Each structure stands twice: as structure tokens, then as C-alpha cells.
Amino acid sequence: MINVVWFKRDLRITDHAPLMQACATGPVLPLYLYEPSLIAQPDVSAQHVAFINQCLTTLRADLNTLGLALLTRVGEALAVLADIHHRVGTFTLWSFEETGNGATYQRDKRVLAWCRANGVAWHESPSGAVVRRLKDRDRWSGIWMQRMRNEPLDAPTVAVQANVQIDSHGIVATAHLPVSGCDKPLRQRGGRTVALADLHSFFNVRGQHYRIAMSSPLSAADACSRISAHLAYGSLSVREVVHAVWQQRALLQGQPPDCVEPGWLASLKSFESRLHWHCHFIQKLESDPSIEFSNMHRAYAGLREDNYNAALQTAWRNGETGLPMIDACMRMLTATGWINFRMRAMLVSFSSYHLWQHWREPALHLAREFLDYEPGIHYPQVQMQSGTTGINTVRMYNPIKQARDQDPTGAFVRRWIPVLGRVPTDFIFEPWLMPDNLQREYGCVLGRDYPLPVIDVIAAAEHARSTMWVTRKGNSFRKEAQAIFETHGSRNPAREGIKVRKTRSVRETREAETSARQTSLFD
DNA sequence: AGTGCAGTTGACTTT
DNA sequence: TAAAGTCAACTGCAC
Secondary structure (H helix, E strand, C coil): CCEEEEECCCCCCCCCHHHHHHHHHCCEEEEEEECHHHHCCCCCEHHHHHHHHHHHHHHHHHHHHCCCCCEEEECCHHHHHHHHHHHHCCCEEEEECCCCCHHHHHHHHHHHHHHHHCCCEEEEECCCCCCCCCCCHHHHHHHHHHHHHCCCCCCCCCCCECCCCCCCCCCCCHHHCCCECCCCCCCCCCCHHHHHHHHHHHHHCHHHHHHHHCCCCCCHHHHCCCCHHHHHCCCCCHHHHHHHHHHHHHHHHCCCHHHCCCCHHHHHHHHHHHHHHHHHHHHHHHHCHHHHCCCCCHHHCCCCHHHCCHHHHHHHHHCCCCCHHHHHHHHHHHHHCCCCHHHHHHHHHHHHHHCCCCCHHHHHHHHHHCCCCCHHHHHHHHHHHHCCCCCCCCCCCCHHHHHHHHCCCCHHHHHHCHHHCCCCHHHHCCHHHCCHHHHHHCCCCECCCECCCCCCHHHHHHHHHHHHHHHHCCCCHHHHHHHHHHHHCCCCCCCCCCCCCCCCCHHHHHHHHHCHHHHHHHC
């Protein structure tokens, strides 16, 4: 009986339990599916498929070194599996558990039903630290460490190719698939070789000032690890990266403290905590797939859904809101497929609060624009930055303040909005404040060369803030927020908006203790 | 040298 | 991973 190893978003041969187990069991057929109904989903764009194709190129080469040939097929999972079944009879199916979008979830349910009906055993291995059918969030943090502690698996050393007479479709160009959009020439390259090079340069060169430099879009593209897309498609496993962090930290701690360049240890610590958060967020969508579609806290149902404004959404998507920092970030994202975390939060916050748009359509747009789109991180994050989780405080970003903080000279804005190139720094983040004669002098007439702001930042923020807090003050708000916290909340007291005070008075301490559960939710 | 005061800073609270 | 407001302590300076 042959062993079909179904590669999904785990495009590597190291630290790959399904491949390892299949190789130890019998002849192996490595399979990758281009599933038209999934590729046509509104969260998929051409850059994703092009990146996957680069991953598949190195995966195919790596499998070849084991004596295995990658079979790819364009077709729906059920049809392809049935075809294989028809040719070879029953087989064993091996894969990772996937925490994907609603469409892959439904697909997996159909595959499971088909497997049961056809006597095919489907062995799924856990991905990262994500726990399927998690009962108790309190124990999750320990599970992360448990999962990460073991050494990443080496690639299999012995493998036997299964002999199946099916033609491979090879690497399929995006033009032949029902995918939206175009590839981005400036996006990151994919594949294991690039992934390892990115990891190496981060730990040895780029990551020294990660903790500080991650906030500004000027420095983040270089100072961040840039492994997010490699993790999303599995050319690196989270555990491999965690072990690389630990190894690097041990190396630095083995040196005399004054020989370690400043910044490295704080940066590694900060990076490791984000690897923890990576799985923490995916766990939320795994535990509750409805997060992709509807507000986590029901008190927000109907708040913005009917306020859809096509003109505002188009302006936001095209980087034409008239707010230079918003537009520059969106234009960088559109061109490169990447923007740093703080600016992603700002883009979502601006759409949800200042433009008062429901998060669902903007989330789909960003899913297509983020090369590193990972559903389990994306939807919980979008909801958090839109204020609909109920367990996080309202975090409304002021695009002018963020501009001053993260781009003090205006260099970032000028790079992505050339028409603002000659505008002096005093006006660069609020060009509408320029008198007419200066607008003409600097070659940037508002309404002609660059849009007037689509909303008044102060008034829009005021409206959003008051509406959000009125909703939060509703009678049953806390009760449901408590329930959401039980299922999804972080148990780390320093995280998810829960502040740990350094000092407090006797009275404050007593109050805090008597209402600890409530304050931990709403601080 | 001490006092009054405007302006600044930082910790903490509220929205 | 927010921003704005409050308040008290502190600072620099004129007198």
C-alpha cells in the first residue's frame, strides 16, 4: 500500500513529521494540489501562487535528493484522491493539520468523509503549537514549550518512490489558474534556499536592532526577520526558527558580555516572543473558525456592516486617502507585498475607525496584498485592530502622530508619494494646511496633484471613540467579553493590553485585587 | 538664599 | 501593538 504525502502549507522536507512517518511506513507519493476552487477564493492573489511555485521548485529538488518525485495536479482534492484511489486501490494519506480559511476547512471535512467512505486512513500531524480541539486555554502556554522543546526533525534519509502512473502537471504558471491580480515584481522570493538565507542574515547581520527598528517602515523592511512568508507556506517550520533563536542566544551568552554587540539579546527576546504569538493567534482561528466571518463580540454586530462606502474603500485601497502616512504605507504594501506590523495595525485602524468601515472587505483586500497572509493570524488581528474582539481595549492610531513618530524627516512619505517630494517637513504629514501659494510653489496643489483628506482625522476619531465606548458600556458587554477571554485570551499578564503596574497605593492594590478578573480584561 | 511661577516631565487614568 | 487627559513632582528663572 502506498503512502500519499499531501503537501499543503508545509513546503519543506525537514521537520516534516508526515513525510518522515510515511517514509518509514512504505513507498511514498509526494503530492501537491492546485485546487481551483481554493485558488479562486477572495483571499488569494497571484503573488501567493507565484511564491508557492518558487517553494515548490526547491521542494521538488529536495525531494529528488531523497529519490522522490513530486506529483502536482490541478484539480479538486476529492477528484484527485479518487483518481489515485482508482489507479492504486486504497492508500494511506499523510499531511499536517491545516488551520486555513473557511474553504480549506470545508474541503478538509469533505476529504475526511471521503477517506472514511473509501477505507483510506488519513494521518494528520499537528502544525507548530496549534492544538486541534483544545479544551482549556489555561494549559496552552505550556503546550507551546512542550511542542517547541523537541529537536526539529531531520529530512528522511531513506525513501522509496511509489510507482503510480499519473502525469505530473509540474509547476503551473499563474496564468493557467483562476487566480486574481498580478504577481508583484518587488515581492520577496520564495523557497527553502531563500528562507534559510533570510534567517541567516537576520541572525548575523540585520536583526541587531530589531526590537527598536521594527516600528518604523523606514527601517523595518531590513531589520525585521522577513521569515513570515516562509512560515506561512512552510518552507521553514516554527520549531526550526525557535531552535535557531535558542542556538543564537546560547552563542551570544557564551561570549563575554562586553563583546556582544548592543541590541542583539533584547532583539532575540523580542523575536522569540513573536514566535510564541504566531501560534497563539493561529490557535484562536483554529478554536473558532467563525472569527474569519463575524465579530467576535456580538455587541458589535451591525455596528459598521451597513456603512459600506465604495468611494472610501477605493481611496484606502489605492493609497489616495489624502493622509500621506496612510497612503505611503498602502503604496509600499501594494508594490512589495509587505509592510511592518505597526503600520498594518494603523491601516486597519484607519479603515475601521476613521473611515468607519466594517473589517471584512478590507481584510480580504489585505489578505491578497500581504504575501505572508496567514488566516489564523490575519483575522484575529484585523478584529483586534477594529475593536470587535471585546477583550482588547480600543487602539486607535492617529496617522499624523504615527507619521511624526515613525518618519520624522518625511523620507518614507516622500519615497512612496513622489508628488510630495518638495513639500517641507512641517507640512508633509498634513499637506492640506499649506497656503495656496506654497502649494503652487512646491508643485503640490491639493485636489489636483494629491487628494484632500477624505475625512477630518480629529472629528472622525472623536466619533469612532465615542461610538465604541458607548457600545462597551452596554449591560451585557462584560459578561460576553469574559466568555471570549476564557476561550481565546492570553494567560500572560503582561500581554494583550493587560498592564502590570510598577507601583500602586494600598487602596489601589486592594481595589485591583477585589476586581482582578474585570480589570485584567479591560485595562 | 528663598519664593513664586510658568513650563516640563512622567506616572497613571480614562476613553 | 493607542491617544488624550490629569495630576503631582520637578526645573529653570526672575526677583
